[in-house]
Each structure stands twice: as C-alpha cells, then as structure tokens.
Amino acid sequence: MMTDGTDCCLWEGVVCSNSSGHVTALELGGRGLYGTGLDPAIFNLTSLQRLDLSMNYFCQHSLPASGFERLSLLTHLNLSKSGFQGQIPIGIGKLANLISLDLSVLGCAAPEDSLDGYDNSIPDVTSWLWLQEPNFQNLVGNLNNLREVYLDGVDMSSSADDWCDGLAKSLPNLRILSLSYCNLVGPICSSLSTLHSITVINFDHNFDTSATPQEFFMDFLHSSVLQLAWSYLQGWFSSRIL
Template identity: 50%
Template sequence: MASISWPVLLFILVSAQVYTTSATTGGHDNLTAALECLPDQAASLLRLKQSFSFDYATTTTLLPWEGGTDCCRWEGVGCDTATGLVNALNLSNHGLYSYGIDQALFNLTSIRLLDLSMNDFGGSELPAAGFDRLSSLAYLDLSSSGFSGQIPISVAKITSLVSSDLSNQYVYENDGIMRNHLLVWEPNFQTLVRNLSNMRELYLDGVNISSSAQEWSSALAEHIPRLRVLSLNESFFSWIGDLKNLIFLTLSHGDFSRTTNFWIGNLTNLEELIILNSFFSGPIPTEIGNLKNLMVLTLDNCSLSGSIPVWIADLKQLSYVDLSYNNLSDSYKNTFAPSYKNAILDCIVKGLDPKFDITEIAKP
C-alpha cells in the first residue's frame, strides 16, 4: 500500500472539512454546533458493517458502530461539520473480511476519502456499478485487499480523483502458483483514464497492464498531464517515456536489456527514481545523467555491470543512492569524484551495505 503524500492529504482534508473521534478529544466545546450524522448515513454504515466478518487475529470490531449513536464519532468515520454528511471512511488494516463491497457504501455520496486497504475481500471483483456515485471522491485506496478481475469503468467516472491506489498483492491459487488477479485492460486503458485529469498520484503495483503495450503511457500523458507520482512495481509495463511531468517513479521486474534508447532520460523533472529487481545487462544507463533534479536514485538488483560512472557526481541534487546487489566493479576508484569515500562505495558495489547517504559521507 502506498502512503498518501502530504500535499494531496492536505488538499483532501481541507476540502472535506473532516472531523473524527480522535479530532474531537479535548475539543468538544468547539463542535457543539456541528450536526450529528444523518440517519440514512448511519444506516448505510451499519449495513456495510454487517457485510464484514472480522479476522480472528484482531480484536477490531469497529467500535462504537451501534445504532442510536452519532456515526460521526465512530472509528474511521469523518463528517462534514456543517452538513453531518459522511465524507471520510478509513478502515485500513482493520482485519475485515468480505466476499465483496456492499452496495451500501455507495450511498455515502459525499465521501471524499475512502481507504479499505489491507483487508481481505476474498478474491471478489470490484462492483461493476457504484463507484460513479462517489462524485466527490478525491482519495481512493483499495490496495492489498485481495480484489480480482477487471478495474470497472465506473472508477473512470470519478472525475474528482486526486490519488488512487489500486495496487494488488499476488494470491496463491489452488495449484500453488502465485498469480496477479487484478487486470486493467478492458475496455482499454485510455477509456479508464480519459476523465481523470485531476489525478496527481497513481499506484498500480501488481496490476497487469501488459496488454495495453505503449498505449497506456501515451494515454496517461494525454489525459493526466499533471500526474506527479507513479508506482508500477510488478505491473509488466513496456514504455513510460511520455510521462515527462513525473517527479516520483518506482518500477520493478522490468526487462530493459533490449532497449536501445532508454526512455528514462525523457523524464527530466524526476526527483526520485526507484528501480528494483529488473534486468539491464550492462552499465548504468547514461540517460540517467539527464535527470538534473534527481535527489534519490535506487537501482537495486538490476543486473548492472561495469563501473560506477563519474557523471553521477554531476547530479548536484542527489542525496541518496542505492546501487546494491549488482555486478559493478571497483574500477571507478581512480576517476570517481574524490568527495566520496571509496570504502563506502565498496560496500555498495559488493552489496554489503545496501544503502548509503551521500550527505553523510561527502567531504570538501
């Protein structure tokens, strides 16, 4: 599951005017004029609760979710203080189990923040209809909750989305093989994103987008031009060079050994680049030297060979590097910038110390 960035969270909370049980502690006098939860909102939440079983390993039972009490003070629930409408529901990692999302959820049409991550929906499919009713939703997190099948087109109708995390864990099937279950390829990726121009963060870890080929990258560039954060770990991507406004990118399990023109050099606004468990079969790509705004660089377990290039020292904003678990040599010692301790770099090359911070070891 990805954590929501502070700018996006601030935008959502300010827009939503959320208050929850924890927010009312010690400040009851300030909320005496706030409306209590509306009866229809409480009824929908109670119906949603009835659709859940609770993991035997947790004592969570969604207290005090009981009829006749103010649902705006229930665990994980936030309300607009002026209207009494529920506008936030955060049930992340509550040990919930269900065979699907109950339609009662979609009666909460004023909701701005929805987080059902790290629960267990038993391999069920996302509802084909219902998400389109959540027309104010800005933050959606359904990650690591065991959903399967296709991402429904109703998600594409939530034009207010700012951050969406549909990342999915792999699931062991009856034959003992671990497979990805969440797909994105029908009707097509362009249809899925063409109305999501407000999106700033998109997490699709473990979502199979392979059949969309390069079309998904151009669709993101065309329809979500202000996308800043993209995570595609284990997503079977093939091209991403169109997304020139990204500032954060994380990828894994890619094969770049046959790429003649490494696309990463196009993403000149990148500040953080994380590539894990991928295959380059060669030296560190020189195109990374184009990323003058780069502050964090991770190329971990990427089958890199050769020496650490001198041009890394020309990335003046760079403050954190991880080049561990590759096949890099120590031939850089006579040419690399003298401001870096060779002993520390030896640790990176050999994988003895997976990470280091340049700001801690650089000397004039």
C-alpha cells in the same frame, strides 16, 4: 469500534460534515475488516470524498461492476492490499475529482485463518486485478486531476500499446507513478517527458529489451525517486541522470 444504535459519525474511521451531517470520509485502512466482497450499499454514501479500505481482506472477490461512478466527489480512493481480484470497473474512470488512486495488490496479506498457501509477496497477477476493458487509457482518460497513481501488481498487459501515451495525454499533473509488476512492455514513449511535475517513478519488474532508458529518463528534472529494478531495459543511462 462500530456499535449498533449509535451515531455513525462517532465511529472510528468515519468522518462527517459538520454542516450536513453526511459521511465524507471512510478511513478504514488496516482495520482487520473481513468480508465476501464490497457491499454495494457503500455507493449510497454519495458525499464521500475519501475512501480507504486498504490492508483489509475481501476474500478475493471482484469489485462491483457498477456503483463507483456514483461517488463523484471522491478525491482519494485506496483499495490496495485488500484481496480484490478481477477487472477494475470502468466507474472508477468516471471519478473526475480523483487526486490519488491506489489499487495496488502487492503485499496483500490474508487473515491467519484463511486458506493455507496464500502468497503475500509477489502476486500472481492472473488471479488479482487487471485492466482489459476498460484498458489503462480508458481508465485514466477522464482523471486529469490525478497526482498519485499506484497500480503495483495490476496486470496491464492488454494495455501494452497505449499505457504510455495514455499517461502523457491524460495525467499532466502527475507526481507519483508506481507501476511495478504490471506486465508492461516497451518501448517507453518519449511523450512521458511532458510530465514535468513527476517526482517518483517505479517501474520495477517490467519491460523487455525493446525499452531503452538513455533518452527518456533524463527529462525528469524534478524526479527524486527512480526505481527500475529487474526491468529488462537495454542501453546506457545518460550521465545527466546520475
């Protein structure tokens, strides 16, 4: 509960540094927040290391085009399932300390009093988040510390030529990759096999018949989860995968 006139460090979901008193984390996921977009004042909290606004509802407004680059200490950013739409801002791609990035739109649920017909199952990605400029490679090019990436439902169709090589080149320590419903197309580049730390891969509902599975997935020796449901791959899986 946030009460005017009280120390904000005592509010639920707010974490402050014991030494400086600055706000270092906003853990506000699933708090029933409702607003017309993200207030730019949040970018004044330049000591933030964790920002979680997931599972709230921001009325299908766009994320601010600038401001995220000011949160240079962020290690965890979770804006998933909160009703944002439009282009993912380039400022997120400047957060070099990010370890976990979750911008998924799947499962976004609006409040009961919102517009009738709001679909909280399979997203219409043309009206949600997308990557055009910056494209995927621009977004992750400076995020070498990322361990977890969740972009489920983000339209990455404009990154069809570079998403795969961008992953392999920029995210060497990646462990979790979830890109379901992203409008990805094949082929899947063999360079992904260089991601030796990856344990979870989710490519559900992507690709066309030009993407083949047999030579690529068997190189992920440490992978414990591989999801390819409704992905239109063509060919045979190697027995080494099974």
